[in-house]
Amino acid sequence: MRYLTEFHDPRLAATLLDTIAATATRRWTLMEVCGGQTHAIIRNGLDQLLADQVEFIHGPGCPVCVTPLEMIDRALAIAARPEVMLCSFGDMLRVPGSTTDLFTVRAHGGDVRVVYSPLDAVRLAEAHPDRQVVFFAVGFETxxxxAAMAAVTARRRGLTNFTMLVSHVLVPPAMRAVLASPDNRVEAFLAAGHVCTVMGTAQYEPIVAEHRVPIVVTGFEPLDLLDGVRHAITELEAGRITLVNAYPRAVRPEGNPSARAMLEEVFTVCDRPWRGIGMIPASGWRLSPAWSQLDAELRFDIADLTVAESADCHSGEVLQGRLRPPQCPSFGTTCTPRRPLGATMVSAEGACAAYFQHRRLSAVGGGR
Known part of the structure; x- marks a missing residue:
């Protein structure tokens, strides 16, 4: 299958590894800002293969992991209502709120449905006019x-029983927050290619200019990531501070104009708290005033619900690259995929889940 075998070719991987080794004169610190890239790095052992040239810091690139605790509790409160059918992507069901999770709410009789697209939730609302159907909209720009298309479709079909609990977040503000941290060690970023397929690359140019850090847009297969690392180290060794698109087969500078136009119509940028990190200004989307009739927070009067983070979970430090998962005292003991303390252990893109799944259980060789 095209792109499934070519980008896993071990001979090409060896060539890229040799090139990186020949280029690097020191060990560089790179941050990938996508949970899918984190899993690909750990699953394919790229961090081990590049141990002498690169220290990978895993950034806040798991949208499930950074969904704020208060938003999870709002979803739980809505899902527990007898008139509600709450629809969500499957990886949100095991994410712990302050007291329980959506999987448990469903086990206790709540109507919680797993969907594969927001449009599935729209179809359910159309098929069940007697139910209040709520789609839990989480994720980055991808x-x-x-979700915006679901809102447009629901309005076109005249559905009055469809709303969305929106918790979308944006990548560039999170990168700025990492770079502004007093203990920041990131020397270059591997940017998430799928975000750039939607938003383009221009949003990263101010970050490169202001923070003097190279950013390489890259994909998710082993050779994509190795090529991204090659570009990053080449730029660093040459002293160049540039934005590089190493994923041209999918990313165009302008992104997807149609998708961007729809996002601009339906959503408006807002400040958003990130789980384990705190408030990041202008880092999220919410429904714009013209679309407020689809806002589940307003319909169910839960916007003021707030909760405190657990002191036992160190996922915030993991998400900011300050701690490797095995360095957390709860990792693999009181925190496992079956009984997670935080979303990073249960999400399909979480760093803790990647380390646990691929048996990276030792804290040796990582950290600050």
Whole structure:
């Protein structure tokens, strides 16, 4: 299958590894800002293969992991209502709120449905006019266009029983927050290619200019990531501070104009708290005033619900690259995929889940 075998070719991987080794004169610190890239790095052992040239810091690139605790509790409160059918992507069901999770709410009789697209929730609302159907809209710029399309479709079909609990977040403000941290060690970023397929690359140019850090847009297969690392180290060794698109087969500078137009119509930028990190200004989307009739927070009067983070979970430090998962005292003991303390252990893109799944259980060789 095209792109499934070519980008896993071990001979090409060896060539890229040799090139990186020949280029690097020191060990560089790179941050990938996508949970899918984190899993690909750990699953394919790229961090081990590049141990002498690169220290990978895993950034806040798991949208499930950074969904704020208060938003999870709002979803739980809505899902527990007898008239509600709450629809969500499957990886949200095991994410712990302050007291329980959506999987448990469903086990206790709540109507919680797993959907594969926001449009599935729209179809359910159309098929069940007697139910209040709520779609839990989470994710970065990659999933937001589909949520916007669901809002547009629901309005076109005249559905009055469809709303969305919106918790979309944006990548560039999170990168700025990492770079502004007093203990920041990131020397270059590997940017998430799928975000750039939607938003383009221009949003990263001010970050490169202001923070003097190279950013390489890259994909998710082993050779994509190795090529991204090659570009990053080449730029660093040459002293160049540039934005590089190493994923041209999918990313155009302008992104997807149609998707961006729909996002601009339906959503408006807002401040958003990130789980384990705190408030990041202008880092999220919410429904714009013209679309407020689809806002589940307003319909169910839960916007003021707030909760405190657990002191036992160190996922915030993991998400900011300050701690490797095995360095957390709860990792693999009181925190496991079956009984997670935080979303990073249960999400399909969480760093803790990647380390646990691929048996990276030792804290040796990581950290600050």
């Amino acid at each position: 999933t937001a266009p589909a």
